[in-house]
Amino acid sequence: MIEAHELTKRYGEKTAVDGISFTIAPGSVTGFLGPNGAGKSTTMRMIMGLDRPTSGTVTVNGRPYAEHRSPLSEVGALLDAKAVHPGRSARSHLRTMAATHNIPSSRVDEVIEMTGLAAVAGKRVGGFSLGMGQRLGIASAMLADPRTLILDEPVNGLDPEGVQWVRRLVRTLADEGRTVFLSSHLMSEMAQTADQLLVIGRGRIIAAGPVQEVIDSVSAAAVRVRTPRAGELADLLQADGVTISSPEPGTLDLRGIDAADVGELACAAGIALHELCPRSATLEEAYMSLTQDAVEYRSDLAATTSAATTSAATTSAVPEEGSR
Protein backbone atom coordinates (compact mmCIF):
# COMPACT_ATOMS: atom_id res chain seq x y z
CA MET A 1 0.00 0.00 0.00
CA ILE A 2 1.42 3.34 -1.08
CA GLU A 3 -0.37 6.52 -0.10
CA ALA A 4 0.57 9.98 -1.31
CA HIS A 5 -1.05 13.13 -0.05
CA GLU A 6 -0.59 16.48 -1.80
CA LEU A 7 2.90 15.38 -2.74
CA THR A 8 4.92 18.19 -4.29
CA LYS A 9 8.51 18.49 -5.46
CA ARG A 10 10.08 21.65 -6.82
CA TYR A 11 13.59 21.98 -8.13
CA GLY A 12 14.17 25.72 -8.01
CA GLU A 13 11.62 27.31 -10.31
CA LYS A 14 10.54 24.06 -11.87
CA THR A 15 7.73 22.02 -10.35
CA ALA A 16 8.38 18.35 -11.08
CA VAL A 17 5.49 16.96 -9.06
CA ASP A 18 2.55 19.20 -8.33
CA GLY A 19 0.42 18.28 -5.33
CA ILE A 20 -0.54 14.76 -6.31
CA SER A 21 -2.54 12.41 -4.09
CA PHE A 22 -3.10 8.74 -4.78
CA THR A 23 -3.40 5.33 -3.19
CA ILE A 24 -1.79 2.25 -4.64
CA ALA A 25 -3.56 -0.82 -3.30
CA PRO A 26 -2.01 -4.23 -2.68
CA GLY A 27 -2.97 -7.26 -4.72
CA SER A 28 -2.81 -5.62 -8.10
CA VAL A 29 -0.35 -4.26 -10.60
CA THR A 30 -0.61 -0.49 -10.87
CA GLY A 31 0.92 1.17 -13.88
CA PHE A 32 2.37 4.65 -13.56
CA LEU A 33 2.10 6.09 -17.01
CA GLY A 34 3.27 9.35 -18.42
CA PRO A 35 5.53 10.95 -20.98
CA ASN A 36 9.21 11.44 -20.22
CA GLY A 37 9.71 14.23 -17.72
CA ALA A 38 6.17 13.96 -16.34
CA GLY A 39 7.34 13.32 -12.77
CA LYS A 40 7.25 9.51 -12.56
CA SER A 41 10.82 8.97 -11.39
CA THR A 42 10.70 11.93 -9.01
CA THR A 43 7.56 10.52 -7.41
CA MET A 44 9.18 7.10 -7.05
CA ARG A 45 12.32 8.62 -5.51
CA MET A 46 10.16 10.46 -2.98
CA ILE A 47 8.39 7.21 -2.07
CA MET A 48 11.82 5.68 -1.39
CA GLY A 49 12.91 8.64 0.72
CA LEU A 50 15.69 9.51 -1.72
CA ASP A 51 14.24 12.91 -2.55
CA ARG A 52 12.62 15.01 0.12
CA PRO A 53 9.16 16.32 -0.85
CA THR A 54 8.87 20.11 -0.98
CA SER A 55 5.49 19.60 0.68
CA GLY A 56 3.01 16.80 1.24
CA THR A 57 3.63 13.27 2.43
CA VAL A 58 3.99 9.80 1.06
CA THR A 59 3.87 6.57 3.07
CA VAL A 60 4.46 2.93 2.32
CA ASN A 61 2.47 0.39 4.33
CA GLY A 62 1.46 3.15 6.72
CA ARG A 63 4.79 4.85 7.36
CA PRO A 64 7.39 6.94 5.61
CA TYR A 65 9.84 4.49 4.02
CA ALA A 66 12.79 5.56 6.16
CA GLU A 67 10.92 4.84 9.40
CA HIS A 68 10.46 1.14 8.75
CA ARG A 69 12.36 -1.28 10.94
CA SER A 70 13.44 -3.35 7.95
CA PRO A 71 13.11 -1.10 4.86
CA LEU A 72 14.10 -3.67 2.25
CA SER A 73 11.39 -6.03 3.54
CA GLU A 74 8.80 -3.32 2.95
CA VAL A 75 9.85 -2.06 -0.45
CA GLY A 76 12.07 -3.45 -3.15
CA ALA A 77 12.87 -0.89 -5.79
CA LEU A 78 14.31 -0.82 -9.23
CA LEU A 79 14.77 2.91 -9.51
CA ASP A 80 17.52 3.07 -12.03
CA ALA A 81 19.23 0.18 -13.74
CA LYS A 82 22.48 2.08 -13.34
CA ALA A 83 22.34 2.37 -9.56
CA VAL A 84 25.26 -0.06 -9.38
CA HIS A 85 29.03 0.44 -9.31
CA PRO A 86 30.29 -0.85 -12.68
CA GLY A 87 33.50 -2.16 -11.12
CA ARG A 88 31.71 -4.64 -8.89
CA SER A 89 30.39 -8.06 -9.85
CA ALA A 90 26.66 -8.68 -9.75
CA ARG A 91 27.07 -11.06 -6.82
CA SER A 92 29.20 -8.59 -4.83
CA HIS A 93 26.66 -5.87 -5.48
CA LEU A 94 23.85 -8.04 -4.13
CA ARG A 95 25.99 -9.08 -1.16
CA THR A 96 26.62 -5.47 -0.15
CA MET A 97 22.86 -4.88 -0.20
CA ALA A 98 22.11 -8.14 1.63
CA ALA A 99 24.70 -7.47 4.35
CA THR A 100 22.94 -4.31 5.53
CA HIS A 101 19.88 -6.38 6.44
CA ASN A 102 21.77 -9.51 7.51
CA ILE A 103 20.15 -11.42 4.67
CA PRO A 104 21.90 -14.78 4.21
CA SER A 105 24.03 -15.24 1.11
CA SER A 106 21.86 -18.23 0.16
CA ARG A 107 19.15 -15.67 -0.63
CA VAL A 108 21.62 -13.78 -2.85
CA ASP A 109 22.14 -16.98 -4.83
CA GLU A 110 18.38 -17.47 -4.96
CA VAL A 111 17.65 -14.08 -6.56
CA ILE A 112 20.56 -14.55 -8.96
CA GLU A 113 19.00 -17.84 -10.03
CA MET A 114 15.52 -16.34 -10.15
CA THR A 115 16.56 -13.51 -12.45
CA GLY A 116 18.62 -15.69 -14.75
CA LEU A 117 21.94 -14.05 -13.89
CA ALA A 118 23.72 -17.19 -12.72
CA ALA A 119 26.06 -17.30 -15.71
CA VAL A 120 27.24 -13.69 -15.31
CA ALA A 121 27.00 -13.20 -11.53
CA GLY A 122 30.77 -13.16 -11.14
CA LYS A 123 31.34 -10.67 -13.96
CA ARG A 124 31.75 -6.96 -13.46
CA VAL A 125 28.54 -5.04 -13.96
CA GLY A 126 30.25 -2.48 -16.21
CA GLY A 127 30.15 -5.01 -19.03
CA PHE A 128 26.45 -5.77 -18.66
CA SER A 129 23.90 -5.02 -21.34
CA LEU A 130 20.96 -2.82 -20.43
CA GLY A 131 18.79 -5.92 -20.13
CA MET A 132 21.17 -7.66 -17.74
CA GLY A 133 21.38 -4.44 -15.72
CA GLN A 134 17.58 -4.49 -15.45
CA ARG A 135 17.65 -8.09 -14.27
CA LEU A 136 20.22 -7.20 -11.63
CA GLY A 137 18.04 -4.28 -10.53
CA ILE A 138 15.07 -6.60 -10.20
CA ALA A 139 17.23 -9.13 -8.31
CA SER A 140 18.21 -6.50 -5.76
CA ALA A 141 14.59 -5.36 -5.48
CA MET A 142 13.55 -8.95 -4.68
CA LEU A 143 16.35 -9.51 -2.18
CA ALA A 144 14.36 -9.19 1.03
CA ASP A 145 11.13 -10.58 -0.47
CA PRO A 146 9.40 -7.21 -0.03
CA ARG A 147 5.70 -6.54 0.42
CA THR A 148 5.81 -3.70 -2.09
CA LEU A 149 7.68 -3.46 -5.37
CA ILE A 150 8.48 -0.24 -7.15
CA LEU A 151 9.87 -0.69 -10.62
CA ASP A 152 10.85 2.29 -12.74
CA GLU A 153 10.66 1.35 -16.43
CA PRO A 154 11.41 -2.34 -15.72
CA VAL A 155 11.13 -3.59 -19.29
CA ASN A 156 13.42 -0.94 -20.75
CA GLY A 157 16.13 -2.70 -22.71
CA LEU A 158 14.82 -6.21 -22.13
CA ASP A 159 14.49 -8.65 -24.99
CA PRO A 160 11.00 -10.08 -25.73
CA GLU A 161 11.66 -13.08 -23.53
CA GLY A 162 12.70 -10.75 -20.71
CA VAL A 163 9.60 -8.63 -21.17
CA GLN A 164 7.42 -11.75 -20.87
CA TRP A 165 9.32 -12.73 -17.76
CA VAL A 166 8.77 -9.35 -16.10
CA ARG A 167 5.04 -9.49 -16.93
CA ARG A 168 4.68 -12.94 -15.39
CA LEU A 169 6.77 -11.95 -12.39
CA VAL A 170 4.74 -8.85 -11.51
CA ARG A 171 1.51 -10.79 -12.06
CA THR A 172 2.63 -13.53 -9.66
CA LEU A 173 3.78 -10.98 -7.09
CA ALA A 174 0.50 -9.11 -7.24
CA ASP A 175 -1.49 -12.35 -6.99
CA GLU A 176 0.43 -13.12 -3.81
CA GLY A 177 -1.12 -9.98 -2.35
CA ARG A 178 1.82 -7.64 -2.83
CA THR A 179 1.67 -4.07 -4.01
CA VAL A 180 3.28 -3.69 -7.43
CA PHE A 181 3.84 -0.20 -8.80
CA LEU A 182 5.62 0.09 -12.09
CA SER A 183 6.19 2.98 -14.44
CA SER A 184 6.39 3.18 -18.17
CA HIS A 185 6.06 5.73 -20.89
CA LEU A 186 4.66 3.03 -23.17
CA MET A 187 0.89 2.65 -23.10
CA SER A 188 0.95 -0.68 -24.92
CA GLU A 189 3.23 -2.14 -22.26
CA MET A 190 0.91 -0.98 -19.50
CA ALA A 191 -2.11 -2.49 -21.23
CA GLN A 192 -0.52 -5.90 -21.10
CA THR A 193 0.89 -5.67 -17.61
CA ALA A 194 -1.21 -3.42 -15.39
CA ASP A 195 -4.64 -3.79 -13.77
CA GLN A 196 -4.80 -0.22 -12.60
CA LEU A 197 -3.50 2.95 -14.15
CA LEU A 198 -2.23 6.19 -12.73
CA VAL A 199 -1.58 8.63 -15.54
CA ILE A 200 0.67 11.59 -14.85
CA GLY A 201 1.50 14.58 -17.00
CA ARG A 202 3.47 17.69 -16.09
CA GLY A 203 3.53 16.64 -12.45
CA ARG A 204 -0.22 16.19 -12.09
CA ILE A 205 -2.42 13.11 -12.06
CA ILE A 206 -4.61 13.29 -15.14
CA ALA A 207 -6.41 9.97 -14.86
CA ALA A 208 -6.64 7.00 -12.53
CA GLY A 209 -8.57 3.76 -12.26
CA PRO A 210 -8.83 0.34 -13.90
CA VAL A 211 -7.12 0.28 -17.29
CA GLN A 212 -10.28 -0.02 -19.38
CA GLU A 213 -12.11 2.69 -17.44
CA VAL A 214 -9.29 5.11 -18.01
CA ILE A 215 -9.38 4.44 -21.72
CA ASP A 216 -13.15 4.73 -21.94
CA SER A 217 -13.21 7.93 -19.96
CA VAL A 218 -11.07 9.86 -22.37
CA SER A 219 -11.89 8.76 -25.84
CA ALA A 220 -15.11 8.52 -27.72
CA ALA A 221 -15.62 5.41 -29.78
CA ALA A 222 -14.79 5.69 -33.47
CA VAL A 223 -16.40 4.36 -36.59
CA ARG A 224 -14.41 3.22 -39.60
CA VAL A 225 -16.01 3.44 -43.03
CA ARG A 226 -14.68 2.21 -46.36
CA THR A 227 -16.33 3.44 -49.50
CA PRO A 228 -15.25 4.31 -53.03
CA ARG A 229 -17.05 7.66 -52.63
CA ALA A 230 -15.30 8.74 -49.45
CA GLY A 231 -15.09 12.40 -50.44
CA GLU A 232 -18.84 12.69 -51.01
CA LEU A 233 -19.61 10.89 -47.77
CA ALA A 234 -17.22 13.15 -45.87
CA ASP A 235 -18.97 16.26 -47.24
CA LEU A 236 -22.26 14.75 -46.18
CA LEU A 237 -21.05 14.04 -42.69
CA GLN A 238 -19.73 17.55 -42.08
CA ALA A 239 -21.51 18.57 -38.91
CA ASP A 240 -20.85 19.90 -35.48
CA GLY A 241 -19.04 17.48 -33.23
CA VAL A 242 -18.06 15.06 -35.95
CA THR A 243 -14.36 14.55 -36.52
CA ILE A 244 -13.32 12.99 -39.76
CA SER A 245 -9.93 11.69 -40.64
CA SER A 246 -8.72 9.61 -43.51
CA PRO A 247 -6.00 7.09 -42.75
CA GLU A 248 -5.86 6.05 -46.40
CA PRO A 249 -7.75 6.90 -49.59
CA GLY A 250 -11.26 5.45 -49.51
CA THR A 251 -11.28 5.03 -45.76
CA LEU A 252 -12.68 7.38 -43.13
CA ASP A 253 -12.41 7.34 -39.37
CA LEU A 254 -15.31 9.12 -37.73
CA ARG A 255 -15.75 10.32 -34.20
CA GLY A 256 -18.84 11.90 -32.68
CA ILE A 257 -21.30 9.86 -34.70
CA ASP A 258 -22.39 6.25 -34.31
CA ALA A 259 -22.33 3.51 -36.92
CA ALA A 260 -26.12 3.41 -37.34
CA ASP A 261 -26.33 7.10 -38.26
CA VAL A 262 -23.49 6.76 -40.74
CA GLY A 263 -25.26 3.82 -42.39
CA GLU A 264 -28.60 5.69 -42.62
CA LEU A 265 -26.97 8.78 -44.10
CA ALA A 266 -25.01 6.80 -46.65
CA CYS A 267 -28.10 4.83 -47.65
CA ALA A 268 -30.18 8.00 -48.06
CA ALA A 269 -27.48 9.45 -50.34
CA GLY A 270 -27.10 6.21 -52.25
CA ILE A 271 -23.47 5.77 -51.32
CA ALA A 272 -22.38 2.16 -51.15
CA LEU A 273 -20.37 1.22 -48.09
CA HIS A 274 -17.79 -1.56 -48.31
CA GLU A 275 -17.16 -1.54 -44.62
CA LEU A 276 -18.83 -0.01 -41.60
CA CYS A 277 -17.09 -0.91 -38.42
CA PRO A 278 -17.52 0.55 -34.94
CA ARG A 279 -14.42 0.22 -32.83
CA SER A 280 -13.47 1.25 -29.33
CA ALA A 281 -10.56 3.55 -28.77
CA THR A 282 -7.22 1.92 -28.38
CA LEU A 283 -4.84 2.46 -25.56
CA GLU A 284 -2.46 4.50 -27.64
CA GLU A 285 -5.26 6.84 -28.71
CA ALA A 286 -6.41 7.21 -25.14
CA TYR A 287 -2.88 7.90 -24.04
CA MET A 288 -2.29 10.49 -26.72
CA SER A 289 -5.47 12.33 -25.90
CA LEU A 290 -4.76 12.15 -22.17
CA THR A 291 -1.29 13.48 -22.39
CA GLN A 292 -1.70 15.81 -25.34
CA ASP A 293 -1.40 18.89 -23.18
CA ALA A 294 1.02 17.31 -20.78
CA VAL A 295 3.89 16.39 -23.02
CA GLU A 296 6.99 18.17 -21.89
CA TYR A 297 9.05 17.81 -25.02
CA ARG A 298 6.68 17.65 -27.92
CA SER A 299 8.11 16.99 -31.33
CA ASP A 300 7.00 18.82 -34.44
CA LEU A 301 5.76 15.57 -35.85
CA ALA A 302 3.21 15.21 -33.08
CA ALA A 303 1.95 18.73 -33.76
CA THR A 304 1.53 18.02 -37.47
CA THR A 305 -0.32 14.82 -36.75
CA SER A 306 -2.93 16.41 -34.51
CA ALA A 307 -3.48 19.23 -37.00
CA ALA A 308 -4.11 16.75 -39.77
CA THR A 309 -6.57 14.78 -37.66
CA THR A 310 -8.84 17.76 -37.17
CA SER A 311 -9.03 18.75 -40.80
CA ALA A 312 -12.01 17.10 -42.38
CA ALA A 313 -11.90 14.59 -45.18
CA THR A 314 -8.37 15.25 -46.22
CA THR A 315 -6.57 12.57 -48.08
CA SER A 316 -3.38 13.02 -46.11
CA ALA A 317 -2.34 9.73 -44.66
CA VAL A 318 -2.63 9.88 -40.91
CA PRO A 319 -1.05 6.85 -39.32
CA GLU A 320 -3.46 5.02 -37.07
CA GLU A 321 -1.35 3.11 -34.62
CA GLY A 322 -4.14 1.41 -32.80
CA SER A 323 -6.13 0.06 -35.73
CA ARG A 324 -4.13 -3.12 -35.94
Next chain:
Amino acid sequence: MSTTAVAAPVPTPLPRAVVAARPTFGGVVRGELTKLLSLRSTWWTLATTVLLMTGVSLAVAGSLDSMAADPSTAAELAALTGPVVVSGGFQLGMLAIAVLGALVMTGEYSTGMIRSTLAAVPTRVPVLAAKATVLAVATAVVATLGIALSYLATMPLLADHDLVPRLAEADTWRVFGGTVFFMVAAALFALGVGTLLRSSAGAITVALSVLLLLPTLLVFITLDWVETVVDYLPLPASGAFLGGGEDSLSAVGDELAPSAGVLVVAAYAIVPLIAGALALRRRDA
Protein backbone atom coordinates in the same frame (compact mmCIF):
# COMPACT_ATOMS: atom_id res chain seq x y z
CA MET B 1 -7.85 16.33 -10.54
CA SER B 2 -5.65 15.88 -7.54
CA THR B 3 -7.19 13.33 -5.21
CA THR B 4 -7.53 9.95 -6.78
CA ALA B 5 -8.09 6.55 -5.32
CA VAL B 6 -7.11 3.59 -7.39
CA ALA B 7 -9.60 0.87 -6.57
CA ALA B 8 -8.31 -2.67 -6.40
CA PRO B 9 -9.67 -6.17 -6.17
CA VAL B 10 -9.85 -7.64 -2.70
CA PRO B 11 -6.27 -8.55 -1.81
CA THR B 12 -5.47 -12.12 -0.98
CA PRO B 13 -3.66 -12.58 2.33
CA LEU B 14 0.04 -11.92 2.19
CA PRO B 15 2.26 -14.98 2.54
CA ARG B 16 4.62 -15.04 5.49
CA ALA B 17 7.94 -13.48 4.69
CA VAL B 18 10.36 -16.29 3.86
CA VAL B 19 13.46 -14.11 3.94
CA ALA B 20 14.68 -13.11 7.38
CA ALA B 21 15.88 -9.52 7.23
CA ARG B 22 17.11 -7.64 10.25
CA PRO B 23 19.13 -4.49 9.66
CA THR B 24 21.91 -3.76 12.15
CA PHE B 25 24.81 -1.32 12.19
CA GLY B 26 27.14 -4.31 12.09
CA GLY B 27 25.43 -5.38 8.90
CA VAL B 28 25.90 -1.94 7.37
CA VAL B 29 29.61 -2.10 8.29
CA ARG B 30 29.90 -5.54 6.67
CA GLY B 31 28.15 -4.18 3.60
CA GLU B 32 30.65 -1.33 3.38
CA LEU B 33 33.56 -3.71 3.86
CA THR B 34 32.25 -5.87 1.03
CA LYS B 35 31.89 -2.75 -1.12
CA LEU B 36 35.45 -1.64 -0.39
CA LEU B 37 37.10 -4.99 -0.96
CA SER B 38 35.08 -5.92 -4.04
CA LEU B 39 36.54 -3.12 -6.14
CA ARG B 40 39.85 -3.55 -7.92
CA SER B 41 40.60 0.14 -7.53
CA THR B 42 40.70 -0.34 -3.75
CA TRP B 43 43.44 -2.95 -4.01
CA TRP B 44 45.40 -0.80 -6.44
CA THR B 45 45.19 2.21 -4.14
CA LEU B 46 46.13 0.25 -1.04
CA ALA B 47 49.07 -1.37 -2.81
CA THR B 48 50.19 2.03 -4.13
CA THR B 49 50.09 3.42 -0.61
CA VAL B 50 52.34 0.68 0.73
CA LEU B 51 54.71 0.99 -2.23
CA LEU B 52 54.98 4.78 -1.91
CA MET B 53 55.64 4.57 1.82
CA THR B 54 58.30 1.90 1.45
CA GLY B 55 59.84 3.43 -1.66
CA VAL B 56 60.30 6.89 -0.15
CA SER B 57 61.82 5.64 3.09
CA LEU B 58 64.09 3.35 1.11
CA ALA B 59 65.23 6.30 -1.03
CA VAL B 60 65.93 8.43 2.04
CA ALA B 61 67.83 5.58 3.68
CA GLY B 62 69.79 5.07 0.46
CA SER B 63 70.88 8.71 0.39
CA LEU B 64 72.32 8.65 3.90
CA ASP B 65 75.80 7.83 2.64
CA SER B 66 75.97 10.82 0.35
CA MET B 67 74.46 13.04 3.04
CA ALA B 68 77.24 12.02 5.39
CA ALA B 69 79.89 12.66 2.72
CA ASP B 70 78.65 16.19 1.95
CA PRO B 71 79.50 18.66 4.73
CA SER B 72 76.51 20.86 3.84
CA THR B 73 74.03 18.10 4.69
CA ALA B 74 75.92 16.47 7.52
CA ALA B 75 74.13 18.61 10.09
CA GLU B 76 70.81 17.55 8.68
CA LEU B 77 71.83 13.94 8.96
CA ALA B 78 72.70 14.43 12.59
CA ALA B 79 69.16 15.68 13.29
CA LEU B 80 67.59 12.70 11.56
CA THR B 81 66.20 9.85 13.63
CA GLY B 82 65.58 6.28 12.58
CA PRO B 83 61.79 6.26 13.11
CA VAL B 84 61.45 9.42 11.01
CA VAL B 85 63.32 7.81 8.11
CA VAL B 86 61.24 4.65 8.34
CA SER B 87 57.85 6.40 8.50
CA GLY B 88 58.90 9.29 6.23
CA GLY B 89 57.09 7.84 3.21
CA PHE B 90 53.71 8.67 4.70
CA GLN B 91 53.70 12.11 3.10
CA LEU B 92 53.33 10.50 -0.30
CA GLY B 93 51.38 7.49 0.96
CA MET B 94 48.73 9.77 2.43
CA LEU B 95 47.98 11.08 -1.07
CA ALA B 96 46.97 7.65 -2.32
CA ILE B 97 44.99 6.90 0.81
CA ALA B 98 43.23 10.29 0.60
CA VAL B 99 42.18 9.51 -2.97
CA LEU B 100 40.71 6.25 -1.70
CA GLY B 101 38.95 8.08 1.14
CA ALA B 102 37.30 10.48 -1.29
CA LEU B 103 36.34 7.75 -3.76
CA VAL B 104 34.67 5.65 -1.07
CA MET B 105 31.87 8.23 -1.12
CA THR B 106 32.16 10.07 -4.44
CA GLY B 107 32.35 6.78 -6.35
CA GLU B 108 28.80 6.08 -5.15
CA TYR B 109 27.56 9.37 -6.53
CA SER B 110 29.35 9.11 -9.87
CA THR B 111 28.00 5.60 -10.53
CA GLY B 112 24.50 6.01 -9.10
CA MET B 113 25.22 3.31 -6.50
CA ILE B 114 24.26 5.84 -3.83
CA ARG B 115 20.57 5.29 -4.64
CA SER B 116 20.88 1.56 -3.95
CA THR B 117 22.86 2.31 -0.80
CA LEU B 118 20.39 4.83 0.60
CA ALA B 119 17.41 2.66 -0.34
CA ALA B 120 18.90 -0.08 1.84
CA VAL B 121 19.78 2.32 4.67
CA PRO B 122 17.30 5.18 4.40
CA THR B 123 18.40 6.69 7.70
CA ARG B 124 21.62 7.49 5.81
CA VAL B 125 23.99 8.53 8.62
CA PRO B 126 24.86 4.88 9.49
CA VAL B 127 26.21 4.56 5.95
CA LEU B 128 28.74 7.34 6.53
CA ALA B 129 29.61 6.00 9.98
CA ALA B 130 30.18 2.53 8.52
CA LYS B 131 32.29 3.92 5.67
CA ALA B 132 34.40 5.86 8.18
CA THR B 133 34.86 2.75 10.32
CA VAL B 134 35.88 0.52 7.43
CA LEU B 135 38.13 3.18 5.89
CA ALA B 136 39.85 3.89 9.23
CA VAL B 137 40.57 0.21 9.81
CA ALA B 138 41.79 -0.36 6.25
CA THR B 139 44.03 2.70 6.43
CA ALA B 140 45.46 1.69 9.80
CA VAL B 141 46.26 -1.77 8.46
CA VAL B 142 47.89 -0.41 5.32
CA ALA B 143 49.85 2.27 7.18
CA THR B 144 51.11 -0.33 9.65
CA LEU B 145 52.04 -2.63 6.79
CA GLY B 146 53.84 0.24 5.03
CA ILE B 147 55.85 1.07 8.14
CA ALA B 148 56.68 -2.58 8.79
CA LEU B 149 57.86 -3.07 5.20
CA SER B 150 59.87 0.17 5.34
CA TYR B 151 61.45 -0.96 8.61
CA LEU B 152 62.55 -4.28 7.12
CA ALA B 153 63.68 -2.80 3.82
CA THR B 154 65.73 0.06 5.27
CA MET B 155 67.27 -1.91 8.13
CA PRO B 156 70.56 -2.80 6.37
CA LEU B 157 71.04 0.78 5.14
CA LEU B 158 70.18 2.36 8.47
CA ALA B 159 72.47 0.00 10.36
CA ASP B 160 75.51 1.67 8.77
CA HIS B 161 74.54 4.96 10.40
CA ASP B 162 73.29 3.48 13.65
CA LEU B 163 69.79 4.70 12.79
CA VAL B 164 67.77 1.47 13.00
CA PRO B 165 64.70 2.37 15.11
CA ARG B 166 64.95 0.82 18.54
CA LEU B 167 61.71 -1.05 19.16
CA ALA B 168 62.21 -0.81 22.91
CA GLU B 169 62.09 2.98 22.82
CA ALA B 170 58.87 4.89 23.41
CA ASP B 171 59.92 7.52 20.88
CA THR B 172 59.88 4.93 18.10
CA TRP B 173 56.29 3.98 18.87
CA ARG B 174 55.27 7.62 19.23
CA VAL B 175 56.44 8.31 15.67
CA PHE B 176 55.03 5.09 14.22
CA GLY B 177 51.72 5.49 16.06
CA GLY B 178 51.54 9.16 15.12
CA THR B 179 52.10 8.26 11.47
CA VAL B 180 49.28 5.71 11.47
CA PHE B 181 47.05 8.22 13.25
CA PHE B 182 47.85 10.90 10.68
CA MET B 183 47.16 8.57 7.74
CA VAL B 184 43.79 7.59 9.21
CA ALA B 185 42.97 11.26 9.76
CA ALA B 186 43.94 12.09 6.15
CA ALA B 187 41.69 9.33 4.82
CA LEU B 188 38.75 10.43 6.97
CA PHE B 189 39.32 14.06 6.00
CA ALA B 190 39.03 13.09 2.33
CA LEU B 191 35.91 11.02 3.08
CA GLY B 192 34.29 13.99 4.80
CA VAL B 193 35.19 16.32 1.94
CA GLY B 194 33.92 13.73 -0.55
CA THR B 195 30.60 13.48 1.31
CA LEU B 196 30.22 17.26 1.22
CA LEU B 197 31.23 17.76 -2.42
CA ARG B 198 29.89 14.49 -3.93
CA SER B 199 32.23 14.86 -6.90
CA SER B 200 35.42 12.83 -7.27
CA ALA B 201 37.42 15.52 -9.03
CA GLY B 202 36.34 18.24 -6.61
CA ALA B 203 36.91 16.18 -3.49
CA ILE B 204 40.34 14.90 -4.55
CA THR B 205 41.46 18.39 -5.56
CA VAL B 206 40.38 19.91 -2.25
CA ALA B 207 41.78 17.07 -0.15
CA LEU B 208 45.18 17.02 -1.86
CA SER B 209 45.39 20.82 -1.83
CA VAL B 210 44.82 21.03 1.89
CA LEU B 211 47.02 18.04 2.68
CA LEU B 212 50.02 18.79 0.46
CA LEU B 213 49.72 21.74 -1.92
CA LEU B 214 48.86 24.54 0.52
CA PRO B 215 51.63 23.81 3.05
CA THR B 216 54.14 23.45 0.21
CA LEU B 217 53.20 26.76 -1.40
CA LEU B 218 52.38 28.89 1.64
CA VAL B 219 55.60 28.03 3.36
CA PHE B 220 57.35 30.52 1.10
CA ILE B 221 55.16 33.40 2.29
CA THR B 222 56.54 35.01 5.39
CA LEU B 223 53.53 37.08 6.43
CA ASP B 224 52.73 36.42 10.08
CA TRP B 225 49.14 35.45 9.57
CA VAL B 226 50.01 33.14 6.69
CA GLU B 227 52.57 31.42 8.89
CA THR B 228 49.89 30.94 11.54
CA VAL B 229 47.55 29.45 8.94
CA VAL B 230 50.30 27.09 7.81
CA ASP B 231 50.86 25.95 11.40
CA TYR B 232 47.26 24.82 11.49
CA LEU B 233 47.31 22.92 8.21
CA PRO B 234 47.29 19.15 8.76
CA LEU B 235 50.78 18.21 7.59
CA PRO B 236 52.64 20.99 9.46
CA ALA B 237 50.47 20.29 12.52
CA SER B 238 51.57 16.66 12.40
CA GLY B 239 55.16 17.88 12.85
CA ALA B 240 54.20 18.84 16.39
CA PHE B 241 53.93 15.18 17.34
CA LEU B 242 55.98 13.48 14.63
CA GLY B 243 59.12 15.57 14.77
CA GLY B 244 60.60 15.16 11.32
CA GLY B 245 63.69 16.20 9.39
CA GLU B 246 64.67 19.77 8.65
CA ASP B 247 63.42 19.78 5.06
CA SER B 248 60.27 17.86 5.91
CA LEU B 249 56.97 19.69 5.78
CA SER B 250 56.14 18.20 9.14
CA ALA B 251 58.92 20.30 10.63
CA VAL B 252 57.27 23.58 9.67
CA GLY B 253 54.68 23.31 12.37
CA ASP B 254 56.81 22.94 15.48
CA GLU B 255 55.04 26.04 16.74
CA LEU B 256 52.27 23.85 18.12
CA ALA B 257 52.52 21.72 21.25
CA PRO B 258 52.35 17.97 20.50
CA SER B 259 48.92 17.63 22.09
CA ALA B 260 47.65 20.63 20.12
CA GLY B 261 49.00 19.05 16.94
CA VAL B 262 47.07 15.86 17.65
CA LEU B 263 43.88 17.83 18.26
CA VAL B 264 44.29 19.90 15.10
CA VAL B 265 44.80 16.78 12.97
CA ALA B 266 41.84 15.05 14.66
CA ALA B 267 39.68 18.09 13.91
CA TYR B 268 40.53 17.78 10.22
CA ALA B 269 39.17 14.24 10.34
CA ILE B 270 36.08 14.89 12.41
CA VAL B 271 34.71 18.28 11.37
CA PRO B 272 34.19 17.49 7.65
CA LEU B 273 32.65 14.14 8.61
CA ILE B 274 30.09 15.82 10.86
CA ALA B 275 29.34 18.44 8.21
CA GLY B 276 29.10 15.61 5.66
CA ALA B 277 26.67 13.68 7.86
CA LEU B 278 24.40 16.72 8.16
CA ALA B 279 24.51 17.32 4.40
CA LEU B 280 23.88 13.64 3.68
CA ARG B 281 20.77 13.65 5.85
CA ARG B 282 19.41 16.78 4.28
CA ARG B 283 20.10 16.50 0.60
CA ASP B 284 18.30 14.63 -2.16
CA ALA B 285 20.19 11.58 -3.31
